[in-house]
Amino acid sequence: MFYFLFLWQTTNNMSVLNDELDYQILKLLQKDGRMSFTEISKEINVAVSTIRHRYINLIEDGTIKIIGRVDPNKIGFNAYASILISVKPKTYMNTIFEELTKLPEISFLALVSGSFDIEADVMCRDMEHLNVLLADKIHVLEGVFDTKTNMYMKIYKVAQPDLELARLSSMPKQ
Amino acid sequence: MFYFLFLWQTTNNMSVLNDELDYQILKLLQKDGRMSFTEISKEINVAVSTIRHRYINLIEDGTIKIIGRVDPNKIGFNAYASILISVKPKTYMNTIFEELTKLPEISFLALVSGSFDIEADVMCRDMEHLNVLLADKIHVLEGVFDTKTNMYMKIYKVAQPDLELARLSSMPKQ
DNA sequence: AATTTATTTACAAAAAACGTATTAAAAAAT
DNA sequence: ATTTTTTAATACGTTTTTTGTAAATAAATT
Incomplete structure (x- = not known):
């Protein structure tokens, strides 16, 4: 016992x-x-x-x-932007995601809630590069109804998920 | 010769x-x-x-x-969101950035162009956690005039800056 | 052409990783 | 409650890698 x-x-x-x-x-x-x-x-x-x-x-x-996380500025990427995309009709969503995934400039791609459907963050060498990307690679995709581009002008923090916060919950492994 | x-x-x-x-x-x-x-x-x-x-x-x-890039989902972060912040008066910008930088939930913090001033991407355990973060840690900061929160519902791509694109330019080292 | 500075390389000692075997613990079955 | 199966933790010798130092080579400067 x-x-x-x-x-x-x-x-x-x-x-x-x-x-x-x-x-x-x-x-x-x-x-x-x-x-x-x-x-x-x-x-x-x-x-x-x-x-x-x-x-x-x-x-x-x-x-x-x-x-290895490479610093974009050090290798000549000086135009970091967020592109919000509105898709109409919505049936084009899947094919648009497929096409966008292929673009090497896109560092982050997600389905978002809110007034737009997709957020694509892009790393470009300069404004010219960004402009060409938008005009020739994104606006031409069937189903891309509207876009809204904002520049990240200064980055204050890039951090990993905080493990201390995660530890508070019960660690559900997937 | x-x-x-x-x-x-x-x-x-x-x-x-x-x-x-x-x-x-x-x-x-x-x-x-x-x-x-x-x-x-x-x-x-x-x-x-x-x-x-x-x-x-x-x-x-x-x-x-x-x-080591840790997968947020695997360790229990199920609410990934983008918080846009409008600051008024603008003189509060610096102190707000200082305070936000300290928050462990924030994985990305930047000054943005467009109708808002700041973008803060946060990794939270769940909606409750996100809600408390907004109410108790962000909305209470002096100078935070308005916020707009959108959820990242599905992530399709997370990539590094493409070195092939960088190679096209003349590699200015900083 | 000579000097300085930076880059590439070689080599030997120390440290680390790897593969394998052993031990121990947890879970499942009886 | 005991045995069996499965999973996890550990020890250890061999191979591989890293590290520190020194030498050789190339580039830049004078």
Whole structure:
């Protein structure tokens, strides 16, 4: 009977630590995607092999992806804009999304609520480039009824989802 | 005389390959931030030490940053929204940016052209969370005159700046 | 042409990753 | 309640990679 209680306790602790461990790994990699498994394991006192296993799982289920984030300004993109698109008739939505996805200038593409249907954020070299993109690649698409373009004039913050906020909820894994 | 010509040729090739080399490194790291220097060097036929030097420079001047990009949905963020803010009087702009930058829910914050002044994209757990954020953290700020919130209902694309497009211009390093 | 500066490269020591095997724990079945 | 199955954590030796330093080469400056 006493033995049973003991087992229950370890089980409980482990299942809490499980998710907590993933959070800690994610948090460290979020800041520095090249941090070695060895360093991570030292930081949170778990065996290197465990970190590696967890890492592989997190990568495979798409929870995290390690990427090099390139600063657009440094490589010559000086016109960052938000293009809102109104589609009429709405039956064109799917084909428009398909076509827009292909455009290399588009860095973010989503279906939005509000008076427009689609938001497409684009990174262009300059106003000329943006202008040509709009005229030759977007306005020509069948179903594009109206657009509204606004420039991002100064960027104050670009951040990752805050894991501390996520931890408050019960971590529903997809 | 013949020797001199030979030298000139190598020089010329090298200087073209210089910027091209940075592009190639950036392109590979953009896709896989954990790719080893060894692997990169094999891919583009340059000594490992060269790749490493270039890498260190690219990191130090902020051209690229290796980060773990966490999928918001996988960790329980189900309300992704765009909040447009109108500021009156405009003298409050600076303090509002300062305050907004602190909010952990905000993943993107920028000064925008158009009928509103500020765009703040937020990642919240759910509608309740978003609602509380708006009411208790944003609407209460002095100078926030009006806001307009739209939900990102489905995300079709999240991409990095396209290096092929950048290569077309003359790579002005900042 | 000489000097300075920057870039590329080579190499050896240290550190890290990988593959595999082992151990331990949790869940499921009996 | 015990056994079996499945899943997760860990240890360890080998291979690979990174790191620090020094040398060679090229470019820019004088």
